[in-house]
Amino acid sequence: MEIQLHIKMNEKLFLRNPEQSELGRKIIFHSIQLIHKNGFEDFTFKKLAKEMGSTEAGIYRYFENKHKLLIYLTAWYWSWLEYQLNFHTHNIDDPTVKLKRVIKLLASTVEDDVRTDHIDENTLHQVIITEGSKTYLTRNVSEDNKDQLFKPYKDLCAIIGNMIVECNPNYKYPKSLASTIIEMAHFQNFFMHNLPSLTDFGVHKDELEIISFLEDLVFSVLIKA
Amino acid sequence: MEIQLHIKMNEKLFLRNPEQSELGRKIIFHSIQLIHKNGFEDFTFKKLAKEMGSTEAGIYRYFENKHKLLIYLTAWYWSWLEYQLNFHTHNIDDPTVKLKRVIKLLASTVEDDVRTDHIDENTLHQVIITEGSKTYLTRNVSEDNKDQLFKPYKDLCAIIGNMIVECNPNYKYPKSLASTIIEMAHFQNFFMHNLPSLTDFGVHKDELEIISFLEDLVFSVLIKA
DNA sequence: CTAAAATGATAGTATTACTATCTTCTGTGA
DNA sequence: TCACAGAAGATAGTAATACTATCATTTTAG
Known part of the structure; x- marks a missing residue:
């Protein structure tokens, strides 16, 4: 039995749906690899085309620019993570246990999901750690937000916020605590590997x-609350 | 009595010291304004030169590239904040009170320091909120770190970490908690203004x-610890 | 089998991110 | 006071980036 996992993405993220063609899926696969290898700043559609054995113009038919592609990858990642989260907290009633599962999921190395053959989740996870916040730290946040491009991230944050409320209805800052958990799961990981003196995890x-x-x-x- | 505040910067941050000439100080002043206005991605030395009424080549004599300039601004900001922190926690013994002062300092709107006439600290603070993490979220972190470019940030983190230890010597993660406070003071501010549903502060x-x-x-x- | 859609190949433009060179200005110290 | 060094200005040039456009060829869907 072969099961494929498909995540429906916001249409404003692309010009042509990359999941629906071989070329599109190659764009996704190789962009993850290239961004991981050389970083988002060094990444260009020309280099991606060369890597894939395709042409620059071909990629522009799928994505408006590299920033939109990064938002696409990030949105896909958060959607996939929400799916994982639902799966791993399914049938669990204790909100404390649920929250622990969430933290583990956010902060752990990801293993490749065999149901998505054009996406290497482990590499994507590492890309999101380094590049994820660049999706919204721009002049266009508000516009991109109006187009709902950050919905998967906000949805995940809302779900975690709700778990926090379940744990303790008196706690006053569930959403901020949720975004703190998400961001810090990634930042502490980045710091641990690259600027270890900013953490307590540099040794191991x-x-x-x-x-x-x-x-x-x-x-x-x-x-306490 | 006119007092000038001068912060000695790491020499690897610039080619020619911008604090030591009128042109250099104009570069600092106008780069803060321009980055704040249009964002770091849109910012170029050509546009900066036009804004200043100078030339691109002139700016390249001071800074290798715009990324180094951003690191310079960020390093300056953290150094200045460390100075503020020393000032505001001076003569305070209670580590709890000190830590509260730190949090307030990190999360509050900054007022312009009249002792630094080429830097508008309030605008710089807003720039650091949006662009600060881009200094280290790159392929060159390790190299830049070897050149000590992030020293002011790491120093500040260490100071806060020490205050945390003073508050409770049993707490296991003082450095990670310190970096969490610093990052979240900025991120929650950014979210509050731009993606308010990620926080509990969207209303006010x-x-x-x-x-x-x-x-x-x-x-x-x-x-608890 | 045919028409539409997708892809490939190629070219072209404006901007970015620099480097180089030459001239002019400005301040210092002999 | 003059000369000379160093800073700044003016201008030009290059390779790469971030696209857009066009046309030919291949794929695919009805």
């Missing part, structure tokens, strides 16, 4: 320590 | 609420 470089840090943070606040 | 858009959120977070963790 172990993701489990990030999970412990976040769990301690979240549950201290929620128990 | 009031920095005081961010301060309350961070204080609650920090002291819950530290009391």
Whole structure:
């Protein structure tokens, strides 16, 4: 039995749907690899075309520009993560346990999802850690936000916020705590590997320590409130 | 009595010291304004030169490229903030009070420091909120880090980390908590203004609420530990 | 089998990110 | 006071980036 996982993406993210053609799927696959290899600043559609054995113009038929492509990848990632989250917290009633699963999911190395053959989730995860916040730290946030481009991120944040409320209805900042968990799961990972003195994880470089840090943070606040 | 404040910057940040000439100081002043106005992605040395009534080549004599200039501005900002922090926590013994001052300093709108006439600290603060993390979220982090370009940021983080240890020597993650406070003071501000559903501050858009959120977070963790 | 759609190949433009060179200005110290 | 060094201005040039346009060829869907 072969199961394919398909995530429906906001149409404003692309000019032509990359999931629906071989070329489109190659764009997704190779862009993840190239951005991971050389960083988003160095990444161009010309280099991507060369890597893929295709042409620059061909890529422009799918994506308006590289920033939209990055938002696409990020949106896909958060949607996929929401799916994973639903799966892993399914049938769990205790909100504390659910929240622990979420933290683990956010802060752990991802394993490749075999149901998506044009996306290497592990590499994508690493790309999102380094490049994810560049999607919204721009002059166009508001416009892009109006086009709902950040919906998957906001949805995930809302879900986590709701779990926090379930854990403790008296806590006053569930949404901010949720966005803090998400961002810090990534930033502490980036710091651990690249600027270790900004963390307490420089010695072992172990993701489990990030999970412990976040769990301690979240549950201290929620128990106290 | 006129007092000037001067911050000695790492020499690897520039080719010619911008603080030591009128042109250099104009570069600093106008780059802050331009980056604030149109964002770092849209910012070029050509546009900056036009804005200043100078030439592109002239700016290249001071800074290798716009990324180095951004790191310069960011490093200056963190150095200045460390100075402010020392000033505001001077003669205070209670580490809890000190930590509260730090949080307030990080999360509040800055007022212009009249002792630095070529830098508008309030605008610079807003620039750092949006563009600050782009200094290190690149392929060159490690190299730039070796050149000590992030020293002011790391120093500030270490100081805050030490205050955390003073508050509670048993807490296991002082450095990560410090970097979390710093980053979240900025991110929650950015979210509040641009993606308010990621925060609990969308209604009043009031920095005081961010301060309350961070204080609650920090002291819950530290009391419990 | 045919028409439409997708892709490939190629070319072209404005802007970006620089480097180089030559001239002019400006301040200092002999 | 003059000369000379260093800073700044003016101008030009190059390779790469970020696109757009056009036309031929291949694929595919009815």
